[in-house]
Amino acid sequence: MRRDRGRKPKKKICSFCVDKVEAVDYKQYEKLKRFVTERGKVLPRRISGNCAGHQRQLTKAIKKARIMALLPFSME
Amino acid sequence: MEKYEIMLIISPELEKEEHEEVLGGLTSEIEKGNGSVDIILDWRRRRLAYEINKLQEGHYYLVYFTAQGSIIPELEHYFKVTDSIMRYMIVRATEQEFAAAIEKAEREAAKAREESEKKAAEEIANTETEVEETAEVESDAVQESSTTVEVEADEAQDDLAEEITKTEETEEMLKDEPVNEDK
Numbered sequence: 521m522r523r524d525r526g527r528k529p530k531k532k533i534c535s536f537c538v539d540k541v542e543a544v545d546y547k548q549y550e551k552l553k554r555f556v557t558e559r560g561k562v563l564p565r566r567i568s569g570n571c572a573g574h575q576r577q578l579t580k581a582i583k584k585a586r587i588m589a590l591l592p593f594s595m596e
Numbered sequence: 597m598e599k600y601e602i603m604l605i606i607s608p609e610l611e612k613e614e615h616e617e618v619l620g621g622l623t624s625e626i627e628k629g630n631g632s633v634d635i636i637l638d639w640r641r642r643r644l645a646y647e648i649n650k651l652q653e654g655h656y657y658l659v660y661f662t663a664q665g666s667i668i669p670e671l672e673h674y675f676k677v678t679d680s681i682m683r684y685m686i687v688r689a690t691e692q693e694f695a696a697a698i699e700k701a702e703r704e705a706a707k708a709r710e711e712s713e714k715k716a717a718e719e720i721a722n723t724e725t726e727v728e729e730t731a732e733v734e735s736d737a738v739q740e741s742s743t744t745v746e747v748e749a750d751e752a753q754d755d756l757a758e759e760i761t762k763t764e765e766t767e768e769m770l771k772d773e774p775v776n777e778d779k
């Protein structure tokens with residue numbers, strides 16, 4: 521997430537596509553943390569730049585990671 | 597026969613032997629159902645993202661096994677009646693994930709062995725007496741402190757590991773839907 525916010529980003533790149541990730545793994549929760557806000561919510565696609573397929577996998581992976589207390593549930 | 601991965605959180609308050617007992621119990625459940633355990637990875641003690649049963653930490657294990665799908669309810673039952681299991685997650689795993697896990701375990705074992713040999717050698721250099729005993733203690737310590745067994749499943753993974761099951765408790769938590777999709 522090196523892209524600066526506020527400004528219109530030049531390009532949206534799905535980092536999972538870049539890394540050629542076939543399936544998002546919930547065990548790699550350190551990586552998943554990048555896609556979660558401070559409040560524990562999943563970053564929307566328009567901010568993360570993920571493609572729809574990887575975003576769907578990511579959401580599932582985050583849910584599993586939450587169940588296993590690897591990531592917090594959203595705080596509210 | 598299918599391949600599965602179980603992640604377990606066992607109470608960190610228990611002794612190592614008790615962890616072995618729980619894992620041994622799971623192994624025999626799997627074997628009773630004509631399945632077999634391929635490998636168990638110690639994912640070590642980790643800080644929990646939120647408290648479970650008033651505990652801040654949990655000891656994580658990853659169990660890779662091959663069995664028929666019909667075994668899953670039996671295993672769930674075992675998890676539910678075993679109080680020291682704080683949480684579990686069973687997912688389908690791929691051949692590649694299995695291979696990666698086994699490779700990881702071998703690498704870890706080799707590393708631990710190497711380090712304990714090094715420590716042992718140092719011990720010999722430092723002390724002339726009770727070398728054997730110290731080496732043994734040191735090798736334990738090395739095992740505890742060596743790098744985290746992080747299963748890098750993205751190294752090799754084909755299809756998405758399907759979520760098979762979750763505890764009732766967690767089912768409820770799942771309703772807590774994240775806000776994510778674009779409008």
Ligand SMILES: [Zn+2]
Pocket residue numbers: 534535536537538570571572573574575
């Ligand atoms: Zn993608």
